Amino acid sequence: MHCNKERERERGRNMGRSPCCEKAHTNKGAWTKEEDERLIAHIRAHGEGCWRSLPKAAGLLRCGKSCRLRWINYLRPDLKRGNFTEEEDELIVKLHSLLGNKWSLIAARLPGRTDNEIKNHWNTHIRRKLLSRGVDPATHRPVNDRPPSNITISFERREEKAVGGSEEPSGWRQHPQRPDLNLELCISLPFQQDPRPPHELTKREKSLCFSCSSGLQNSKECKCRGFSGLGNGKLSYRGLKMK
DNA sequence: AAACCTATCAACCGCAACAAT
DNA sequence: TATTGTTGCGGTTGATAGGTT
Numbered sequence: 001m002h003c004n005k006e007r008e009r010e011r012g013r014n015m016g017r018s019p020c021c022e023k024a025h026t027n028k029g030a031w032t033k034e035e036d037e038r039l040i041a042h043i044r045a046h047g048e049g050c051w052r053s054l055p056k057a058a059g060l061l062r063c064g065k066s067c068r069l070r071w072i073n074y075l076r077p078d079l080k081r082g083n084f085t086e087e088e089d090e091l092i093v094k095l096h097s098l099l100g101n102k103w104s105l106i107a108a109r110l111p112g113r114t115d116n117e118i119k120n121h122w123n124t125h126i127r128r129k130l131l132s133r134g135v136d137p138a139t140h141r142p143v144n145d146r147p148p149s150n151i152t153i154s155f156e157r158r159e160e161k162a163v164g165g166s167e168e169p170s171g172w173r174q175h176p177q178r179p180d181l182n183l184e185l186c187i188s189l190p191f192q193q194d195p196r197p198p199h200e201l202t203k204r205e206k207s208l209c210f211s212c213s214s215g216l217q218n219s220k221e222c223k224c225r226g227f228s229g230l231g232n233g234k235l236s237y238r239g240l241k242m243k
Numbered sequence: 244a245a246a247c248c249t250a251t252c253a254a255c256c257g258c259a260a261c262a263a264t
Numbered sequence: 265t266a267t268t269g270t271t272g273c274g275g276t277t278g279a280t281a282g283g284t285t
Binding site for chain 2: 028029030031065066069070073074116117120121123124125
């Protein structure tokens with residue numbers, strides 16, 4: 001069954017890129033108080049970044065990914081924690097209907113919440129809540145409202161036939177399968193903030209964060225400076241994220 | 244009190260995206 | 265342009281707390 005995966009792992013051990021850490025000498029599982037304190041102290045002193053070298057520098061027997069995850073999901077001082085409010089639940093449902101399982105994007109709109117926290121909350125609470133209301137959490141439509149088995153997707157403008165004067169809600173014209181959603185997304189070039197000429201910016205600096213894409217330039221969440229949003233003609237949602 | 248079941252959530256894993264070279 | 269290294273995301277797992285029988 002898992003032979004391919006095993007082969008991949010074997011290959012990984014023998015050739016190609018090195019693993020993210022020396023697994024034989026790293027701790028796994030729950031973090032101890034002392035490990036937490038070391039990680040917090042190190043990040044307070046040196047800031048976030050370079051997760052790969054952080055464990056050694058901080059004197060931790062953990063891999064960089066583990067440190068990053070622990071910091072982001074648990075130790076960060078700006079985390080809200082505690083139960084989700086009804087308003088947060090509603091917002092998560094709305095954002096999920098628009099973005100799907102893009103937990104990091106959803107988390108970006110909920111200050112103090114992490115993608116992992118929201119994902120867990122979705123899977124344990126919201127999914128069930130929606131199902132109990134008769135709503136399919138995957139499609140956000142009534143569970144018994146199944147689409148026809150043969151669906152032809154056309155990007156042509158639908159002919160609007162005014163039959164007997166009956167009018168469809170405008171949402172149906174925008175998105176026939178999803179009357180409640182308007183998925184016509186617009187992307188435009190935002191204001192260029194950085195005084196440096198574009199060629200002096202790194203690629204990362206030129207990518208637009210979600211904060212700026214939402215018109216929140218200069219917010220404390222903003223991690224980008226400038227824009228190159230459609231590099232190679234490709235729009236990457238990763239480039240639109242904020243943390 | 245013990246055994247079993249269920250829910251929760253922290254942590255891990257694999258992989259894709261991106262930057263640097 | 266190709267290769268390599270790093271980061272971050274989303275799916276999944278596993279430990280354990282709490283509830284039920």
